[in-house]
Amino acid sequence: MRKTLFRYYTIADYMEEEDWLRREHQSGWKLISMTIPGIYTFESCAPEDVIYRLDFKNNEQTEGYMQMAADFGWEYFDQCMGWLYFRKPAAAAGAEGEDELFSDNASKAEMAEKIMKKRYIPLLIIFFCCLLPNMFNSMNGFMGPYSTFFTIFFGIMFVVYVFLLLHCGIKLKKIRDQYKE
């Protein structure tokens, strides 16, 4: 049996997403695939404590990396927007003491930094270079008869963007600072 759920996790909520996927697996739902903008397809399975880990590789993963993850007991099963999805039964991780891809503070901080650089900054650029100029243009009536429509559209986008940028910016910085020495 399959089920499909919709959830939206931002680029700063990967740890919450990992916890959620683990809880789903504990209650007998194993993730099959994830597609944007947040459609998760699960398949029913025997309930088991399985640890999920997301790794932001920005589509730069090598064969060597995938081999190493497999050596360390991680099952790779999907990727989405540069994020790799791994899982490992908690029992196996307990015996090996390795329930994380990034085991020390320096590498945890580095992952948050990488997300900032490769995802957050592009979002900022879109906001300032595309969204804001277009919004002002439509507010000033430069978009002809549809200006009102565009003003409302860009207005909604503006609110969504401001919320996302604030949430992700504050959270990613917090994660990085928590681990940075």
Place this chain on the structure above:
Amino acid sequence: MDDRIKRIYVPMTESGFYILFCLQAPQHGYGISQQVKQLTGGTVTIGAGTMYGTLSKMEQDGLIRFFSEENKRKLYLITELGQEVLALELKRIERLYINSKGVSVDA
């Protein structure tokens, strides 16, 4: 050794130290993690992502080099520069240990 290498690797992270230490003999990532676990009685564990990232950076900075490939796994070995860095780290750790016992070291 240039200042950049010194700045990055002296002092180095615990994972970094153990990885470099183990690479005095050729080894691949998973082998290193097993060896570290055994050396430290399971106190220090290194995750796959941390291992891969550290190996890549150390190779780029010339502390270790590609040695050979075995079943799609890359084996690495410490270089001369890596030996120098390791020696500096060992000296630093020895000093810490001696000082922690309340003994001063000679200049």
